[in-house]
Amino acid sequence: MTNHWIDIKNSDAIIIMGSNAAENHPISFKWVTKAMENGAKLISVDPRFTRTSSKADYFAQIRPGADIAFINGMINYCIENELYNKEYVEIHTNALTKINSEFAFDESTGVFSGLANGKYDKTSWGYDLTDDNSNKFAESLDTDNSVFGLLKKHVSRYTPEKVEAITGIPQAKFLEIAAAYCATGATDKVGTIMYAMGWTQHTHGVQNVRAMAILQLLLGNIGLAGGGVNALRGESNVQGSTDHCVLYHILPGYLPCPSSAQQDLDTYVASKAAPTINPGKSTNWWQHTKKYAVSLLKDYFGENATAENEFAYHYLPKRYGDHSHIPLFEAMDEGVIKGMIALGQNPAVGGPNAEFERDALGKLDWLVVAELWETETAAFWKREGVDPSTIDTEVFLLPAAASIEKEGSITNSGRWMQWRYKAIDPPGDAMSDLWILYQLGKRVKELHQYSPLPQDKPIKALEWNYNEDAAGEPDVNECAKRINGYFLEDVVKDDGTTFAQGTLVPKFTELRDDGSTSSGNWLYCASYTEDGNMGKNRDLDNSKDTSDIGLYSKFSWCWPVNRRIIYNRASCDTDGNPWNEDKKVIWWDGEAWQGGDVRDFGTSAPEERVGAFIMKPEGLGRIFGMGRADGPLPEHYEPFESPIPGSSNPMGHSQKSNPVITVYHEPCDCEEFPYVCTTYRLVEHWQAGAMTRNLPWLAEIVPDAFCEISETLAAKIGVVTGDKVEIFNDRGKVTVFVLASNRIKSLDIAGVTDPVEVIGLPWHFGYQGIATGDSANVLTPNVGDPNTSIPEFKAFLVDIKKYEG
Amino acid sequence: MADKAILYDASKCIACKGCQVACKQWNELSAGTSEFFASTDGYENPSDLSANTYTRIKFHLTEKTNGDPDWLFRKEQCFHCADADCVTVCPYAGEAMQYDSATGFVWVNRDNCIGCGLCISACPFNIPRLSDAADDPSGEPRSYKCWACLDRVTNGEQPACVKTCAPEAQKFGDRSELIIEANARKAELEAQGKTAYVYGVNEQDGLHYLYILLKEPSFYGLPSADELNAGSRKAALKALCEEAKQLAQKAASF
Incomplete structure (x- = not known):
């Protein structure tokens, strides 16, 4: 999350899409409920009417895999009706920047410039820069070759008619929701998105999130209390596991995993530390990559990491492909x-x-x-x-x-x-x-x-000393201290500040690239200092808070450097005045920055125009995002397995699904398997079920695997609620109970003769434990997003029939 | 202690069933076996209250005027009536079924319960349940129902279901204050263009479990004040009281 759970209470409009927060993150509804008590509108867009939807002011049933069409439609609505926060867009985003003139999106082939052999050469997606590596800016947002102009043209195809044809959501309902959410473009209003695996588990999962990030930037909703782009993580510590690199492609603190092409430390560092664009106006935080990488290597290899051996960089395994x-x-x-x-x-x-x-x-x-x-x-x-x-x-x-x-x-x-x-x-x-x-x-x-x-x-x-006790248990506090990092020798700074060897590093700005510091994860540097373990902070004194935005800065600790709302410079206008005085996070008082949260851009005065988005080389929020594998702007592509026959995309072009996905196995065909299936979780069980299907109280309340279908599909295959059905495709078959209701309805989708029926299938079940049942994932395709490799669990094809026993 | 109550706000309930599980955990109630769901309206389970289930979430699926589904929830448990028919008809009223004088909650001391089941016949909300003799520590059937976690409440804690409620759809407090809060919430919901009803202010001389509902109480299967006060019901109660008297006399004659 750019923000945090409590902060949801500050929202004026909450869109829950790609997640089912009431069921899978029930505690979030403590704060959603508070926002609604204060008058916030809740929007639920989901393939099913869920327990989240039951609380919403607006509900729309969307076809699985059609989210980009919906959000791009909202972006188009926002631009057409000029509901965006113009000043925010101009100063905090790359809307005014110019892109390489070679860049193009071909509306007939449906792909961006640079596609060859299933992979994009992204050269043409780059910025048009001046000789001193600064962005070239357009005079105004109306300029065609500005990012804003490119976006405007790109999304102009996503008319309400098109949204309806692709998503199945009636235009009137789409427009009602677009109006309700885009109202947060007003400077004193703010909206938030709560998303989860419903967005990421697609062959265009990253672009789902990108689309929403673009809308949030247009509406001026990032950096503010009650705003942001908020990923609801599916396990209590999955954020921690991501931060600490329990993944194949990153090292701790989101340092990249070295690839076989990076045969020395400097080449590796350069792959992350891009040259600063807009020097003097951009913080470009990744320029510090070497300090973090060297400090990590010093933690891993201790005295075996020396300047002479490039701090043992060569001991790190190198990626030679996709190991997801x-x-x-x-x-x-x-x-x-x-x-x-x-x-x-x-x-x-x-x-x-x-x-x-x-x-x-x-x-x-x-x-x-x-x-x-x-x-x-x-x-x-x-x-x-x-x-x-x-x-x-x-x-x-x-x-x-x-x-x-x-x-x-x-x-x-x-x-x-x-x-x-x-x-x-x-x-x-x-x-x-x-x-x-x-x-x-x-x-x-x-x-x-x-x-x-x-x-x-x-x-x-490998340095492997964690002060084990008599039982062989390593000291978990020592482990946490090593994550934070130590001074490995006495350090004297230019300003005379000294740090003694063996003391804990106070924060990551003190990490060094000369081997004099260690840090197991630079992002967590400041979490365990000479002042103690910050994760143990339990002070609920909120007096440091400005206004009543609920930062609770003395309760626990958050990365980076206890900053509760990241990109918080963007919570203020050009002159440093908060967009909304009642929910201000930080502000410029004419001489200095004030406010309860930790600033993320140093101390520079507003007139210095230092960009709010400190992790980007140019310092600007990326409406045009050139870093992704599958395009700088989101385009609707059909899921790997689409109910629409033929090879064309309903956007009127010939690129049906994401052009850069890796295909290991052929897709199921919609002629043979005409039903769209989507998997999901229930509040009563958790993930793959080991911890809940073994608990009698939870097994009692949801004892069996089941599916949810519409009343029309139930009638068509001759079943009623409580019967059993077989759901099957080329990969497998499950036999489950059926729950038919008006909470799923068939959808009219352009290009499909019969109304499209959607089957919802909880995936918790398996053959072990008290509550057993067939696993939904025997049906799901092993194909993933080209950026993240996350499998497409949320939209695939099946057939269904009554189970005859 | 002033009269206490629990306020359940259906507009905030997300039907997560955390209350059901917290109740079983605190009161050490075992799980039953179930198959699929108990109601076509949704994920309802178990199918009924029991000696091992004091509370459960009921699901009500209907449709809004715009054609969207409308999914309403209600937490079912003892209402802890100020004028509780279960106490009225109990042959050992005050010793078995009884009011907690400090809070107004109604509980059953099973050491004195004879398992006659009159409380079940009398309850207008169909709440108490008899245990199976084989499963009961006493070896005989006994009456079981929500007792508002009096062991927690008398030690300064909230009832388990209130404590666990993620969206804070339940609140424990002084009954008089909760009535004011319920009416304010009703006004707030109405100002948002929603319908809202407060249930429990006057029913049975006042319930100690108050509801804010999104549709009229009858939609949720709850009796109106008129139904509760109907002459036929009062007559039936009188008959049950007679039965109770005879049971008590019979027991005394042993």
Whole structure:
């Protein structure tokens, strides 16, 4: 989240789209409810009428995978009716900048300039820059070759008629919602978006979010209390796991994972630290990349990281391709990957094309699962229909400690790091994940200590001292301190400030690229200082708050440097006056910046025009975003599996689905599988279900796998609520109960003869535990977004028929 | 302690069932087995209150005037009437079914309950349930229902269902203040163009579980004050009281 949970209360309009917050993030409704008590309007756009929708002022049922058409339609409405915050757009975004004149979007082929062999050469998407590396700016927003002009032309095709034809949402309803939300373009109004996997789990997931970010920038809603672009994370600590790099493509603090093309430290650093555009007016925070990378290497490799060996950069593994979830399982299937450790994950239920993934597990030599229960992944070899004697995989099930049985931090969606204490000892032999990983690392190091092989050098060089206790449990506080980082020698700054060797670094602005500091994650530098563990802060004194925006800055700690609302310079106009005096975050008093939140642009006066978007080389919010793999502006592409026959896109061009996705398996065909299926979660269960389907109280309230369909589809296939149906496609089949209601209706979609029927299918279920049922993911395609590789769980094709027993 | 109450605001309830689970957790009530859902209107489960289920969320699915679905929720549990028919008819009123004098909540001391079931026949809201003899610690059927977590309340804590409520759709407090709050909330909802009803101010001389509802109480299957005061019901109650008297005399004669 750019903002945080409590901040939702400051909104005047809340759009919940691509998420079902009431069910999957129920605590968020504490703050949604408060906003509504203050008069906020709630908009719910979803393929089903959910418990979120039940609370909304406006509801629209959208066809799965048609979100960009809807948001681009809103952008078009916003521009046509001049509802955007003009001053905000001019000063805080790249709307006035000029783009390379080679850039083009071809409305007949439906692709951007630079496409070749399923990949974009993004050169033509770049800025048109002056000789001193500054943006060239257009005189006014009306200029055709400005970003604003390009956007205006791009979205002009998304008329209300087109929105209706693609999404199935009647024009009148679309216009009602567009008017309600775009009203937040007024300078004293603010709107927020709450999204989650309903947006990201698409072959155009990143562009779904991009589209909304553009709308938020136009309406002047980013940086303000009650605004922002807010991703609701699906697990209590998934934000922490992302920040700390439990992913294939990033190192801690969103440093990129080195690629095989980056054979030295400087080349690697340069890949992230782009030259500053608009020097003097842009903070360009990633220019500090080397300090963070070197400090990370010093944490990893300690004294083995020296200036002479480029701080052991060569010990880092280098990417040579896409190593995300889908290709990993493809590699297991091909026998390339021989072993797997599954920690906190249950891919036999949660992975796409789950039966394929279960089969792939059977091709491993060994599998380690650390879990509270024997999950479907741990028990894949004895699932129904499989002969265990044919599976050679050796499976190790390590009993793991639950959250209340171990100490450590979690970072919530609002970037708050909160320390949790251990309440009770874990049962039996169960151990914390930290113990498991630490002991594993220790044993791997012991096994390699005498190895003469060059590839074992990184393991031998790894700094692995975490002050273990008599039981072999590493010191979790030492782990947190190493994440923050230490001064490794006495440091004297030019201004005379001194820092003693062995003390904790107070904040990341003190990290250095000469090897004199360490930091396991620069973003968390300031979280554990000589003043203590900031995650333990529990002071509810809100007196530092300006107005009543609920920052609670002394409760827990959030990255970066306890800044609760990021890009907060944008909460003020050109002169530093808050857009809304009642909900001001920071402001310029004529001599200095004031306000309760930590500023993110230094101390410069408004007249210096330093950009609010400090993470971008140009300092501006990107309406035109040249960094993505699949286009600088969002375009509607059909899901990988679309109910629309033929090869054309309903936008009137020939590029039906995202041109740069990686296809491993052929899509299901809509002639054979005419129904659109979308998976989702319920409040009663959690993720792949291990923690909830094993709990009798929760198994009692939702005991069985089921699907939701319209009354018309129920009539068509001859079922009523409580019957069972089979849902199937090329990948698999599930048998589930059916719940038919008016909460899903068939949709009229252009290019499809019959009304499109949508099937909703919760994905929590599996063959282990108390509440069991068929896994929805045996039906989902293993195809993902080209930027993130997140699978397209939210729109795919199936057929359905009555289960005859 | 002044008269206490719990205010449930249906306009804020998201039907997450956190209250159902918190109730079972605090009161150590076991889970039953269920299949699919108990109602075609949504994700309702369990199918009924029981000796192990003191509260549950009821789902009501209908349609708005614009054709959109309308999904309404209500938390079902004991209303803790000021004039509670279950107490009136209990053969051991004041010893088994009784008012908590400090708060006005109604609870049953099962050490003195004989499992006659008259409270169930008398309750206009169909709330108490008898346990199965085989499952009951006493080895005999006993009456069970929501007791407003009096063990928590008398120790300065909120009832478990209130404490857990994520959208703060429930509030525990002084009954007189909650009535003022309920009426203010009704006015607020009406100002937003919604319909709202306050239920429980006068019914049964006043309920200690108050509702803010989005449709008329009858939509949710709740009896009106007229229905509660109907002569036929009063006559039936009188008959139950006679029965109770006989049961008490019979027990005394042993």
